[in-house]
Amino acid sequence: MHKIGLIGDSDTIRGFSALGLATFEVMDRDGAVAAVQAALKGGFAVVFVTERIYPQVEYLIRAARENALPVFTVIPDNQGSTGLGQTRLRKMVERAIGVDILFKEEGKTNG
C-alpha cells in the first residue's frame, strides 16, 4: 500500500490534510528540496506539487524520473493557476510529435 503526498504552502495543504494526505509544508527553496527528498524515500505513489514550488525542485524530480514511483503531478495552489500544468502538457506533445498541436486544437474549437 502506498501513500499520497502533497507539497505546498501552508494555506494550500490545509484543506488536503483533512483528507488524510501526507502533507509537506514548504516555506522556501530549501524546504521544497527537503520535502521532495523526503517524498522520494517515504513510500509514496503519488505526490502532488503546487505550481509555484515545482520549478524550484524540477531538477530533483527530473533526476528521479527513472523510478517508477512516486509520480509527481503539478496542481495549482490557492492563488490560482500559473498555467504550468498546461505548459508541461504542451512540452510533452512537442516532444512526442515535434510540433505543438495543442494550440491548433484550441484554435479549432474556438473558431
Added chain:
Amino acid sequence: MNIRVNPTRMELLRLKKRVRVAKRGHKLLKDKRDELMKSFMSLLRDVKRLRLTVEQELRLGYQSFLIARAVMTPEMLDEAIIFPKQRVELEVTEKRMMSVTAPVFCLRQEGDVYAYGMAGTSGELDMALGVFAQLLPTLIELAGIERALELLAEEIERTRRRVNALEYVLIPMLEDTVKSISMKLSEQERGAISRLMKIKDVVRAK
C-alpha cells in the same frame, strides 16, 4: 557513404541479408511509432479534459476553504482539521501498452472526511472539504494518466529516432556498400575475361 569491408562474395551475401533485416525492422518500428502516436493522441484528449476539470474544481475548493477560514478563528480551524479521520491509500498496479509500463492507481478510502463536531465549525468548511474529497479520485486519475502520457511521449521520441536512424543512415549505407561490392566484383570478372582473351590470343599466335 559505405562501410569498409572486403569486396568478396561472402561479404556481399552477408550485407544483403543485413539490408533485408534492417528494412523489416524499419517497417516494424514505423508501425510501432504510428500505433504509439494513436494511443498518445487519445490519451492526450483525456489528460487535457481531466486537467481542465481539476483546475476548475480546485479553484472552487480553495475558494470555499478561504471563506471557511474567514468565518472561523484560526485556532478552531486547526483544531477541526489537524487530526484527519480519513485514511487514504493507493493500490498500484501496472498497465503495459506498446512496451510502455505505466502505473495505474486505485484509491482506497477509509473513514470520514468530517473529523470534527458540528459545534464550533462552519458549514463552509464542510463544503470545502466536500469539494476536495470529491476531487481526490480525479486528481489521482490525472496523476496516473499524465504519467502514462509522459512515458508514451518518451517512447515515441525514442522510436522516432530509431526509425530515422534506420531510414536515413543504416539502410542507405548498407545499400551503398552492397552496390559498390557488386560493382567491384563485376569489374574483377570483366578483368578476368579480358585477361583470358588476351592469353588465348597469345597462345594462338604461337
